[in-house]
Amino acid sequence: MLKLPPILLQNEVRRCLTKPDFKLIRFTRKTSTISTEKSPPSYFITTPIFYVNSVPHIGHLYTALLADAHYRFRKLKDPDLNGIFSTGTDEHGMKVQQAALKTGASPQEYCNTVSEKFRHAFDQAAISYTHFIRTTDDNHKDVVTEIWNKLLDGGHLYRDDYSSWYSVQDETFLPGTQVEQRADGHHYSCESGHKVEWASEINWCFRLERQRESILKWINDKDPIRPAVFSNQVKAWLEDDRLGDISVSRPMSRLSWGVAVPGGEDTVYVWLDALVNYLTVAGYKNGSVSCWPPTVQVLGKDILKFHAIYWPAFLLALDMPLPERLLVHSHWLVEDVKMSKSLGNVLCPNDLINSYGSDATRYMLLREGVPHMDGNFCKHRMLHYLNLELADTLGNLLNRTCSTGVNPAQVIPPWKPLFQSYATELSSNLMEHLEKLPELVEQSYENFYFYQGIVHVMDALRITNQFVQEEKPWDLKKTNQERLEFVLALSLESLRISGILLKPIVPTLAETLLIKLNITPSQQTFQHTKKNTWSPCAQTNQSIIELDKQKVVLFRKIRE
Incomplete structure (x- = not known):
């Protein structure tokens, strides 16, 4: 590649x-x-x-x-x-x-x-x-x-x-x-x-x-x-x-x-x-x-x-x-109260962006907003979403799978037929979820239910984190190199698919993730989310992908 x-x-x-x-x-x-x-x-x-x-x-x-x-x-x-x-x-x-x-x-x-x-x-x-x-x-x-x-x-x-x-x-x-x-x-x-x-x-x-x-x-x-x-x-x-x-x-x-x-x-x-x-x-x-x-x-x-x-x-x-x-x-409330100049609770976009960043502001509004009913901007809940989903679920998964302790070669291993023998109920569930994910997200995004699409992606990433926790790659590094490659290949594939699907929501963060995975711009299309690495067709054309050497922090936790 x-x-x-x-x-x-x-x-x-x-x-x-x-x-x-x-x-x-x-x-x-x-x-x-x-x-x-x-x-x-x-x-x-x-x-x-x-x-x-x-x-x-x-x-x-x-x-x-x-x-x-x-x-x-x-x-x-x-x-x-x-x-x-x-x-x-x-x-x-x-x-x-x-x-x-x-x-x-x-x-x-x-x-x-x-x-x-x-x-x-x-x-x-x-x-x-x-x-x-x-x-x-x-x-x-x-x-x-x-x-x-x-x-x-x-x-x-x-x-x-x-x-x-x-x-x-x-x-x-x-x-x-x-x-x-x-x-x-x-x-x-x-x-x-x-x-x-x-x-x-x-x-x-x-x-x-x-x-x-x-x-x-x-x-x-x-x-x-x-x-x-x-x-x-x-x-x-x-x-x-x-x-x-x-x-x-x-x-x-x-x-x-x-x-x-x-x-x-x-x-x-x-x-x-x-x-x-x-x-x-x-x-x-x-x-x-x-x-x-x-x-x-x-x-x-x-x-x-x-x-x-x-x-x-x-x-x-x-x-x-x-x-x-x-x-x-529909409209937006702020802490369950209608925005009003007299109440002084009108939220300025630039204030949010200056405090939390562009991607965080986009994520907060698209994650919480529902077209058919009024949205409620609750700062505590918004920060909870950002820390739990962007910093922990997504960011920590990238850190774990790209750390030199677990992935010393700093690569995305190619998928091998041998990996099927390592399948567990959880890994099979994850693979099935990733296969269905593009269609689920497409239905949500096309109908402007972006919050649903985000939830689908985060569900996949949560299953991926459970999979990593169950497989314990930090131990596999010492005991089973082939199985470690299976864990890395599947986890990083989940990150690749999720990163592409999050581009309409958090474009800068998603691009940073895909750069780290060394996914070229021409391979960052919706069609590429349907081409998973374990499909028979994909396995014949795979090679080792080297991770980008620059260390990244996708999203720093917000502490207030």
């Missing part, structure tokens, strides 16, 4: 993780629409663009991590995948206008500062996005204008007197059935709890009602919304007779910070502006795109209505295919 010098491997890892090629194609101000590839991208995943009225918190990072882990897994399955992974910032609207005013900065200056904080947080967490879009990008504003004109020409927009309750925090109008009056005399949104105000304006309206049946058919026929509990909520909204047409503009006298409606004195409604970002990323121009529809769109449950009703309605009006899947996730 070809062995690359450690320094070359490390440089390659460093190059990949710093993503210089990605940074060259990110959207910046005054860029044009993305160029069309010779072969269109075959995979397109998005996060919502994040509102810049406040700085990033772990909920934002979790959304990005779900998309990133899925994108990395697809790349693991197909290293030549031509894919798009987009994220970015939503920078228009009343909240941004008011937030900028409080800081004394212009709206653009304010947006530049906060958008950079999102970008920095995602870069710190090794989010491997290919496109970072901002709604203040000139090319995006051009696409919004083009979409507006197409909707207008198609008869989907009309001018009307629009009166309703308006939530500045949610940037949306609400019917009276979704508003409650409280003891203080003010009115609030029943769903979000944010204060609302009565607004009566001459606005442009979108004919949402005419798309109702088509959206219901899409949901019933394609089942695009996952988990299913959120699909039921959307059906309930659509079947409510009170669902009507929606306002898609605000008077410029009230809202100036946004995209101007062509030829008028209005501003495009912030959610229409924001949702169009997906078309901008896809290279929309003159009614055509380079990649469509999105494979998966990841979003939080608080913006479900906008993505599951308004967004498909706009697309239907544009005669464009609807997304293949909407992956909806």
